[in-house]
Amino acid sequence: MPGSLIYNHQIFKNSERIIGAENRSFRFGDGLFETMRVVDGSIMLAEYHFERLFEGINKMKFDAVSGFNITKLADEILMLCKKNKHDAAARVRLTVFRGDGSLTDPENLHPNYLIQTYPLAGPDYAWNETGLKIDIYGGAIKVADEFSAIKSNNFLPYVMASLKAKEIGLDECLLTNQYKRIADTSIANAFICKDGKLKTPALTEGCVAGVMRRFLLENFNVDGSKIEEGGIEIEEMMDADEVFLTNTVRGIRWVEKIRNKTYKNDIAKKIFRELNRKMR
Incomplete structure (x- = not known):
């Protein structure tokens, strides 16, 4: 798929490999995610999304890390939407996960994150005429x-x-x-x-x-x-x-x-x- 993504503050091509076989999210599902809607350069219901995300992060016992905060994540989401030319209407997936390690011995409890964007047909919700x-x-x-x-x-x-x-x-x-x-x-x-x-x-x-x-x-x-x-x-x-x-x-x-x-x-x-x- 063409376009770019963001992994831990850095921009990569969608085609680039960014995690390895020892990643705990890949091995154990050790993480969580948000699916957001961006319209005209704004994250819809952003406060709700980030509140839920950080409640989950705390509940899953991730460590607090400098630079990993709502302001930074929101800025990077909108920057990536613009770079991928999806800022008019986009679906955004923000995935947060721990890094490498076994089930009982993670390397650390730091949050890693991945931002991906996908275009939507338009800014308004569409009614499903067929139920x-x-x-x-x-x-x-x-x-x-x-x-x-x-x-x-x-x-x-x-x-x-x-x-x-x-x-x-x-x-x-x-x-x-x-x-x-x-x-x-x-x-x-x-x-x-x-x-x-x-x-x-x-x-x-x-x-x-x-x-x-x-x-x-x-x-x-x-x-x-x-x-x-x-x-x-x-x-x-x-x-x-x-x-x-x-x-x-x-x-x-x-x-x-x-x-x-x-x-x-x-x-x-x-x-x-x-x-x-x-x-x-």
Whole structure:
């Protein structure tokens, strides 16, 4: 792939090798990442992204390192977007990981980081006119624990759910937690709507602490009612009037079908339009 990336303050061509076989992220998934949206030279919801990132860094016991801070990372993200000519609309992946070492003997606990940018079609979110067809993946669970809200590099349940969706010709798969309740999907948080009331799995249910999820929780209501956080049983989702998925890059995507259940999109479309207005 043409273009450049940034690895630990330095610019490299995308084609250059930057980590070796002893890297702990490669060997053990020892790291975390953020997927951000840049529009017209600005990082959308930057405060939310960096707050989540550094909470995860602290929880994963990385050492503090001089020069590794929000201001520096934000500046390098925007510089790379401009260099790659992606600053009008881009998807950015910022990956933070430990360096080389065995599982029990890392060389150090310093954060290494990698910034990559990819072009997006336009600055606004696009509505999916055709609703998503999804299912519930039964091959793995998303364990609700101290680390489940982190966007971890250890992504195996999501990888397998995504592969299963592709294998059976669907757009996405939901994952459940150890309590057999809905957690999230391979790349998004899930919301349901029943009788005009919105609900999404609480962070204690094992979902990733999605930035778009947080933005909706803090900035949206339906007819004066705030979005509820809690446990969502599979039967409750199947009985809902609407289901939609959210993430920072794609915004809101409505679900048309789960198995043999068909859903509407009235509330989802209303929130989608308001989201595009708020993000301008």
